[in-house]
Amino acid sequence: MAEILMSEAERTFILHGIQDNVRSDGRGCEDYRPIELETEVVSNANGSARVRLANSDVLVGVKGELGKPSLDTPEHGRLEFFVDCSANATPDFEGRGGEDLALEISSMLARAYDCPSCLDTQALGIIKREQCWVLYVDILILECGGNLFDAVAIAVKAALGNTKLPVITVRKDENDETELEISDDPYDCERIKILNAPCIVTLSKVGNQHIVDASLQEESCCLSRLMVAVTENGTITASKTSGSGSLNPESIIDMLESGKRAGTLLNKTLHAKLLEEEVKVGTKKKTMGFLT
Amino acid sequence: MPTEECIRIPGERICRTDKGLVAGRGTYECNGQIYSSVAGMQLKSDKDGKVHIEVQREMKQNVLPEIGMIVTAKVTNVNPRQCKCAIISVETTSLSDPFRGVIRSEDVRSTERDKVEMYKCFKPGDVILARVLSLGDAQSYILTTAENELGVVIALSESGATMVPISWNEMQCPATYAKEYRKVAKVQSDHITQNG
Amino acid sequence: MAGMELLSDQGFRIDGRKPCELRRIQSKLGVFGKPDGSAYVEQGNTKVLAAVYGPHEPRGNIVKLQDKVVINCQFSMATFSTGERKRRPRGDRKSMELSMHLQQTFEAAIMTELYPQSQIDIYVEVLQSDGGNYCTSVNAATLALIDAGIPMKDYVCACSASYLDDTPMVDINYLEESSGGTELIVSILPKSEQIVFLSSNSRLHEDCLNKVLDMAIKGCKDVYLCLDETVREHMTQVSASFSAD
Numbered sequence: 001m002a003e004i005l006m007s008e009a010e011r012t013f014i015l016h017g018i019q020d021n022v023r024s025d026g027r028g029c030e031d032y033r034p035i036e037l038e039t040e041v042v043s044n045a046n047g048s049a050r051v052r053l054a055n056s057d058v059l060v061g062v063k064g065e066l067g068k069p070s071l072d073t074p075e076h077g078r079l080e081f082f083v084d085c086s087a088n089a090t091p092d093f094e095g096r097g098g099e100d101l102a103l104e105i106s107s108m109l110a111r112a113y114d115c116p117s118c119l120d121t122q123a124l125g126i127i128k129r130e131q132c133w134v135l136y137v138d139i140l141i142l143e144c145g146g147n148l149f150d151a152v153a154i155a156v157k158a159a160l161g162n163t164k165l166p167v168i169t170v171r172k173d174e175n176d177e178t179e180l181e182i183s184d185d186p187y188d189c190e191r192i193k194i195l196n197a198p199c200i201v202t203l204s205k206v207g208n209q210h211i212v213d214a215s216l217q218e219e220s221c222c223l224s225r226l227m228v229a230v231t232e233n234g235t236i237t238a239s240k241t242s243g244s245g246s247l248n249p250e251s252i253i254d255m256l257e258s259g260k261r262a263g264t265l266l267n268k269t270l271h272a273k274l275l276e277e278e279v280k281v282g283t284k285k286k287t288m289g290f291l292t
Numbered sequence: 293m294p295t296e297e298c299i300r301i302p303g304e305r306i307c308r309t310d311k312g313l314v315a316g317r318g319t320y321e322c323n324g325q326i327y328s329s330v331a332g333m334q335l336k337s338d339k340d341g342k343v344h345i346e347v348q349r350e351m352k353q354n355v356l357p358e359i360g361m362i363v364t365a366k367v368t369n370v371n372p373r374q375c376k377c378a379i380i381s382v383e384t385t386s387l388s389d390p391f392r393g394v395i396r397s398e399d400v401r402s403t404e405r406d407k408v409e410m411y412k413c414f415k416p417g418d419v420i421l422a423r424v425l426s427l428g429d430a431q432s433y434i435l436t437t438a439e440n441e442l443g444v445v446i447a448l449s450e451s452g453a454t455m456v457p458i459s460w461n462e463m464q465c466p467a468t469y470a471k472e473y474r475k476v477a478k479v480q481s482d483h484i485t486q487n488g
Numbered sequence: 489m490a491g492m493e494l495l496s497d498q499g500f501r502i503d504g505r506k507p508c509e510l511r512r513i514q515s516k517l518g519v520f521g522k523p524d525g526s527a528y529v530e531q532g533n534t535k536v537l538a539a540v541y542g543p544h545e546p547r548g549n550i551v552k553l554q555d556k557v558v559i560n561c562q563f564s565m566a567t568f569s570t571g572e573r574k575r576r577p578r579g580d581r582k583s584m585e586l587s588m589h590l591q592q593t594f595e596a597a598i599m600t601e602l603y604p605q606s607q608i609d610i611y612v613e614v615l616q617s618d619g620g621n622y623c624t625s626v627n628a629a630t631l632a633l634i635d636a637g638i639p640m641k642d643y644v645c646a647c648s649a650s651y652l653d654d655t656p657m658v659d660i661n662y663l664e665e666s667s668g669g670t671e672l673i674v675s676i677l678p679k680s681e682q683i684v685f686l687s688s689n690s691r692l693h694e695d696c697l698n699k700v701l702d703m704a705i706k707g708c709k710d711v712y713l714c715l716d717e718t719v720r721e722h723m724t725q726v727s728a729s730f731s732a733d
Contacts, residue, residue, distance in 0.1 A: 042616050043533060045568040055521055059615065061568025084577045087562050087611040088523065088539035091547065094562055094609070095579075138567040140577075142537065142613070143520045290519050290528035290537065299723045301716065302634060303642030303679040318639065320599060327679075329599055329639035331723055349637045356543055356606055389544045427605055 004216050014221050018206045024217065030262050032213045035154065037270075039162040039277045045138075047163025051155035054215065055145020057089075058152050060137065060159040066180075067134035069125060077124020077132040079113055081106040083139045083152070090144060098141070104242075105139070105152055108200065111238040112153065112229030118196045118237055119160075126168055127178060133165060135192075146216040149227055153200035154270060160197060161274050164189035198229035198237045199270065201263045203255040205247060210255050212262045226255045230263025232271070300328035300347045307345065314339075318347035355385045357393075357424045357433050362442075365393050365435065367418045373397055375414045377422075379433065392432035399425060399436035400475055412461070412473035413437075419446040421477050443477035494664055495653050502664065503532070507657040510647075510707060513714040515627070517635045517722040523611075525636025529628040532661060533618035538628035540636040542608035550607055556600035558607040561590040563625060565614040571662075586622055589685060593626055593646075593675050596684040599639040608638060619662035620648050626675050626685075627711055634719055642677035643715060644684060647707030649674075649700045651692055656703035672697075674704040678712040681705070 014024055021028050033054040042048040045061035052058075069076060083106045085098025092098070113119055124133040137159065139152055167183040167190055183189075204214040204222040214222060223245025229238040236256065241247060247255075300306060300318075306326045307313060315321040316337065318330045328334070332349040357363055357379055365377035374397060378390035397408045414420065421442050422435035437443045440460070449455045449465030449472060457476045458464045464471050494502055501507065511532030520526040523539035530536075546552050550560065563586040564578035577583075594610060610632070612625040626646035633640060650660045651670045665671055670692040675685040683705075692700065 042568055044571055044616050048568070057520065059566070061566065063568050063573045065573060082567060084567065086564065086613045088520065088526070088537060088613050090522065091541050091609050136567070136573050140566045143522055291514055291516050299720060299727070301719050302640040303677065320639070320641065327641070329641065330637050331634045331719055333727060356603055391545045
């Protein structure tokens with residue numbers, strides 16, 4: 001991830017601030033920075049969203065394609081996550097430089113969504129063992145300003161919620177062969193239910209405290225992090241530690257609790273915002289994209 | 293005639309080169325005309341009896357070390373022939389990415405240049421002031437500290453305290469009173485900016 | 489194909505434009521904070537982000553040049569940018585070729601002799617593609633370079649043109665591009681009208697070349713006017729915010 005230069009004094013300042021529940025930008029330990037969200041930004045994708053969490057910028061496009069279901073879940077569709085770290089974010093990502101980070105993010109997402117209750121993949125199945133929807137969730141990282149995982153998860157959830165898949169009707173013709181008919185009416189579409197989809201909350205341990213949504217400066221002060229994927233009702237679908245430090249069991253329990261709290265709130269806010277966007281899209285809003 | 297304080301953009305023709313007008317920073321000359329090469333404000337300045345036309349950006353600009361500039365660097369590696377360092381700031385602008393610099397033993401001081409012992413002049417971690425001597429080979433910029441005002445500015449002792457300079461070639465630790473050898477800079481900020 | 493006339497009897501194109509009309513261009517400078525310069529350009533449905541880093545010390549295995557700066561370009565396309573999903577955002581033959589073309593274009597425009605032994609990175613990311621990837625990339629990269637304050641001889645503006653039914657058409661979109669007709673791509677330095685890059689696909693009668701080329705150059709100049717407006721607006725804003733301080 002992008003490295004920044006910091007002096008010992010800055011580090012101490014941040015550490016002491018966090019101990020008193022005041023962070024260098026005035027937030028408390030469980031507050032997020034302002035998040036900007038816009039859906040339907042890429043017209044070539046079935047669903048898309050752009051999230052800007054302070055300086056982290058993520059663009060997600062979801063494309064649905066017909067494919068074969070996997071053997072162990074013949075009636076379900078599936079999700080494929082692909083992360084691309086654009087060199088726009090930092091020159092270190094040029095060529096294959098961002099692949100490690102990309103892999104880490106995509107595998108975390110795959111685990112977070114690999115839970116039958118959070119996304120109804122059965123609704124994506126079309127013909128048992130033959131055809132299903134494969135949703136390619138492509139994540140493009142345009143700028144890194146700390147707390148990438150959370151920003152990515154928010155954008156993924158928003159993009160999935162925005163995804164419109166054409167209705168498919170299965171028919172049998174006279175020779176008893178199945179025939180798929182894809183509706184070409186853009187308003188005749190199916191949506192994906194994302195109410196139970198998880199958001200990722202990254203908790204960074206700084207000193208004896210832990211914080212959510214660490215900025216780049218705070219990330220460089222923290223040795224160990226815990227990432228939890230939380231749904232709106234507080235279910236944890238995946239978790240993972242990262243960083244070079246270690247954590248003791250009690251603090252992990254504490255962090256899971258804060259993660260649940262922050263995650264539930266984040267999901268609620270996101271749902272409200274998505275609903276608002278939906279109304280706007282309905283009334284022919286103008287896509288601003290990067291022009292704002 | 294060029295008007296003061298107006299916005300110029302790349303490729304825009306500013307004026308002709310006659311009447312003692314010279315293309316300065318942010319501009320270039322082609323076929324007797326001065327054109328702007330960056331987007332910014334147009335300025336006029338007098339230098340050596342000639343009027344320089346410049347276009348200046350108001351935002352931060354990436355600077356590169358140029359010959360004669362004073363740079364701040366951090367020592368990374370010392371061997372008997374030379375000392376490698378990372379240039380972290382050029383004049384008053386700090387860099388986002390360090391540049392590689394090297395000080396050869398004959399460029400450390402201006403007297404007794406052949407008797408310089410590198411280990412008595414620099415240690416890794418020292419912050420130094422140096423002047424860019426040349427753009428050097430493909431590897432790194434060549435720097436010099438052969439001036440009284442150039443050399444080590446900040447150095448840590450073995451116990452980790454910031455040392456205090458006591459002479460042109462010695463520094464002392466305020467905690468243990470141990471003395472260490474360095475090529476100490478006599479910091480006189482006015483003097484340096486005048487020279488630079 | 490029925491109903492797929494590229495040029496109607498009334499002289500309108502498939503998206504309702506006249507043959508000499510560009511698509512709508514919208515652009516913005518300084519989209520991101522981290523790069524030294526960045527820009528976003530929309531030409532119709534083609535949307536491109538460009539970022540510029542540098543000049544800085546060459547990285548990795550890039551060999552320094554003694555007399556001029558190394559210009560390093562990377563072109564990549566988001567996997568969701570095209571109608572059919574792309575497998576890889578970069579590294580395929582087409583992106584590599586475009587990266588090389590971009591490098592060639594900007595070596596002609598940037599005053600490379602000012603920064604010997606250093607490197608300038610130009611990263612271009614296509615977010616949505618509807619034809620004219622190269623042209624929009626060049627236009628976005630020009631704005632990003634201006635935002636980064638890198639000295640250039642002039643803007644670089646690029647535009648494409650095609651030829652159909654004895655009519656030259658400017659700034660062609662994906663449908664027109666993929667119909668198999670001629671495609672001529674030109675980048676020019678608009679002030680001096682120098683062509684810095686030219687490429688053409690499919691055959692075109694020699695007698696028509698001039699007409700198509702003129703059309704493309706006219707397109708470039710129109711693009712220039714749009715970009716120039718954005719830059720001036722941006723500069724006025726910036727200087728206003730500086731004098732307010």
